[in-house]
Amino acid sequence: MAAPDRRTRILDAAEGLFAADGFDATPTARVAEAADVPKGLVFYYFPRKIDLLLTLLQERLPTPTPDILAGVIRRGDPAGSLLAMHRRLGLEDHDSLMLRTVIFRESGTHPEVRSHLRQLRRSLVELTEAALDQAVEWTVARTLRRQAAETFVSVMLDHANAHRAGGALPDVSGAAAVVALAVGAPRPASG
Amino acid sequence: MAAPDRRTRILDAAEGLFAADGFDATPTARVAEAADVPKGLVFYYFPRKIDLLLTLLQERLPTPTPDILAGVIRRGDPAGSLLAMHRRLGLEDHDSLMLRTVIFRESGTHPEVRSHLRQLRRSLVELTEAALDQAVEWTVARTLRRQAAETFVSVMLDHANAHRAGGALPDVSGAAAVVALAVGAPRPASG
Amino acid sequence: MAAPDRRTRILDAAEGLFAADGFDATPTARVAEAADVPKGLVFYYFPRKIDLLLTLLQERLPTPTPDILAGVIRRGDPAGSLLAMHRRLGLEDHDSLMLRTVIFRESGTHPEVRSHLRQLRRSLVELTEAALDQAVEWTVARTLRRQAAETFVSVMLDHANAHRAGGALPDVSGAAAVVALAVGAPRPASG
Amino acid sequence: MAAPDRRTRILDAAEGLFAADGFDATPTARVAEAADVPKGLVFYYFPRKIDLLLTLLQERLPTPTPDILAGVIRRGDPAGSLLAMHRRLGLEDHDSLMLRTVIFRESGTHPEVRSHLRQLRRSLVELTEAALDQAVEWTVARTLRRQAAETFVSVMLDHANAHRAGGALPDVSGAAAVVALAVGAPRPASG
DNA sequence: AATGAATGAGCTTTCATTCAT
DNA sequence: GATGAATGAAAGCTCATTCAT
Known part of the structure; x- marks a missing residue:
């Protein structure tokens, strides 16, 4: 099982943080930090913050x-x-x-x-x-x-x-x- | 029926806005605006924003x-x-x-x-x-x-x-x- | 020894608070509170905050x-x-x-x-x-x-x-x- | 001698203003203005205002x-x-x-x-x-x-x-x- | 493709001061 | 004379988003 790619790591981090702290209370910067990726990468994959949530719903629910x-x-x-x-x-x-x-x-x-x-x-x-x-x-x-x-x-x-x-x-x-x-x-x- | 006092107007406004848009998504400035009172007055009666919600719960629930x-x-x-x-x-x-x-x-x-x-x-x-x-x-x-x-x-x-x-x-x-x-x-x- | 008058109590409170916390860091409201006088009275006796300090210097130094x-x-x-x-x-x-x-x-x-x-x-x-x-x-x-x-x-x-x-x-x-x-x-x- | 980078300009401005007017009396906005950088940049480099002072002490004293x-x-x-x-x-x-x-x-x-x-x-x-x-x-x-x-x-x-x-x-x-x-x-x- | 410095709008909160009563 | 409700300017700080590289 290879290490998950960075897009996946971002989603993993977002999922955990959104669930724990709420969507609004979670800055994208903290998602990036938790995923251990540069902040810019989050917006590279998910142009708007809401896209993180939407993607989570589509792919993981x-x-x-x-x-x-x-x-x-x-x-x-x-x-x-x-x-x-x-x-x-x-x-x-x-x-x-x-x-x-x-x-x-x-x-x-x-x-x-x-x-x-x-x-x-x-x-x-x-x-x-x-x-x-x-x-x-x-x-x-x-x-x-x-x-x-x-x-x-x-x-x-x-x-x-x-x-x-x-x-x-x-x-x-x-x-x-x-x-x-x-x-x-x-x-x-x-x- | 006298016009409600300003503290009441603030609570009214907060109640409606919190219910409609959510607590976090409602700036205190909009509460003040909806209550038609100056921004400072909201904090005069409710020193922290959360006190608005807490007061609502205590007095109205x-x-x-x-x-x-x-x-x-x-x-x-x-x-x-x-x-x-x-x-x-x-x-x-x-x-x-x-x-x-x-x-x-x-x-x-x-x-x-x-x-x-x-x-x-x-x-x-x-x-x-x-x-x-x-x-x-x-x-x-x-x-x-x-x-x-x-x-x-x-x-x-x-x-x-x-x-x-x-x-x-x-x-x-x-x-x-x-x-x-x-x-x-x-x-x-x-x- | 009669109870100190309210003006004196305000100066007492200001002296202690200014010394302990600094002039800028001491709100006049806290002076009033410490002196147990209404907030308006502080400004009745000392129209500007700085007058509290100036009076202290003149009368107590x-x-x-x-x-x-x-x-x-x-x-x-x-x-x-x-x-x-x-x-x-x-x-x-x-x-x-x-x-x-x-x-x-x-x-x-x-x-x-x-x-x-x-x-x-x-x-x-x-x-x-x-x-x-x-x-x-x-x-x-x-x-x-x-x-x-x-x-x-x-x-x-x-x-x-x-x-x-x-x-x-x-x-x-x-x-x-x-x-x-x-x-x-x-x-x-x-x- | 190249133009100092913006972080340095912020520290320069803070140093002068703090010394001249005092730390508490100097708004971060004025530091930004004196350094000719946007206000947000000050907080980008120095998340809390006190970090400006602390950094000054560490790097320049x-x-x-x-x-x-x-x-x-x-x-x-x-x-x-x-x-x-x-x-x-x-x-x-x-x-x-x-x-x-x-x-x-x-x-x-x-x-x-x-x-x-x-x-x-x-x-x-x-x-x-x-x-x-x-x-x-x-x-x-x-x-x-x-x-x-x-x-x-x-x-x-x-x-x-x-x-x-x-x-x-x-x-x-x-x-x-x-x-x-x-x-x-x-x-x-x-x- | 990837990055992180940069930005500015907007937030909560503080508080000296005013003033109608 | 006394008061405390009222005010608004300004503060520190956050953060989604942009963009040059």
Whole structure:
């Protein structure tokens, strides 16, 4: 594995710093410093600062596709399946989670970022619907399935978003259980 | 109705601009301009820029208390009750919704803001639990009730947060239905 | 002893703060705060900030007069006498020493302060000449006496000035010995 | 002699302005203007204003070393030798005299400057001791030599300091005579 | 292709001074 | 006589961006 080229090093540095400190709070000079490249090179590859963020979104925030569900769905266990999907989404690529945090924060200020967020939400909903479909052994009404998926996606995004905000993280596994019940999973013995 | 004093005008201006453009992206000079006061006056009342935000949080973001549930809960209709609660929280005071958006975005960058966000989440969870309690006519396990409440709070916060991000808003009413089902509401005729 | 009036309290506060932090680095607001008076009152009594300093010099930096030599001169012991004089100058009024430090620093920037410094030096020289006169039992040439006095005054001022600058203080007692030798004091047994 | 580079021009301008008006009273903008460079360039080379002063001290205030005594000491004439040394210290490099004035004034306010002042005093004392050693043809007690040196250094520093304060300069040549007498120079015929 | 010196607009903040009451 | 809200000029500093080399 050769040393990453300098363009890649710049993107690596930007990804980490944007996630940690925020886009606005990160001077391009610090990106260059963290990437150990001359300052001019950053602007050679990315003429405007926003291009750093845009490139990150395009190259490093792939739309999650249904194939990541392979192996994580346990038929008959929707709650466990949703949780496993969430884990796969987040753990497979920790930085992309951070990047999602960034787009949340910047989507208001930088219109170019919005469509990425919209699309991310849309494909997460589709992914979750697919996961539910594969996990339940009974039939779920189309509308309910959509609502359940959207609910879980909100929790996942809130989780990602709250991650940096610090403090009590929302309980994803609880939400998985709630959603599973809603789509008809058998109610466990009272606890 | 007397003209609001100048300190109030400054806070009004800051609230609107912070919500619209973000805290960091709003120069104090523009706050002064929007409030139609000289630049120096902003710093007379709020020595540091962050004090503007902090004051906004303290004076304008009251912790939601259980009494706002009065009159919105319909016993036997948890979904409708949650939705009504959400409407009351958000619509009664449109600006506070914007303010919540702000603290979401700034809580990562400005540590002083975090505790406000944490506390907001905590009291929203308690409020939602109380709403569920009053709305259901049967018994809900303590753990499930908490999970259901946290799920709905995530959706509400995600909704507030996504508001500015633009695009598809998460469907709060769907989430209310999902949560209601999870706590045992009767399943409607299939759709 | 009645509580000092407010004008006095302002001067007290200014004296301490100017000596400790410097004239330029002390905002009038902090003077008011330290004096526990409203900010407007400072400017009521002292229309310009510099008037605070000027008043301090006029009212609190009395020209040292020969009468302070009374009781400190030991005839036949010029070194001891100079040292005692220095002690009397400094200890009698500790704040005035600090004030001298201030005028040193400000005399360059504020022309009004210069004449005070000049006059201080002049009267110190005269005082030291008088002290030498009274302390020696033999005749000292007029020119030498003047040179000896100026030398000792330089050391005293350097001492006052270095006081705040921190670090190794010049050795006033050594200078007293040197000056005494120069005007003919008997050389001690070799050491 | 090529035109000095812009960094040098900035330091030149700062040196003159700091000496003339004081560090605090000199805006960086005026330094830039005097150096005929854009304002941003000052901060490009010297990120904080204090770095201008610190750099000046490091690059332009060399510790005086014993070799500057070469050729100025006249054996048998300590007074003349001290005076020549003083002249060499001050006149050889007029700007460094101004710089010394600056550090005197700023050493109270800017702690980073103190050590420079301490070190300057220390090495001046050592230099003066060496000068006395080489100038006298007889033996001087170690303690007396140190006291004599410190006395003369105080006079030199007071002289440098008083320079800007305006008005009567202390008489360095008189002090040289006094110190010479103290260390045993033959007393001239009465004057 | 690559660089780093250079730039200037714009930011937050400070504070002596004014003045209506 | 007293006051404290009000003001605005000016300060130090940041930084995206440009461009000669």
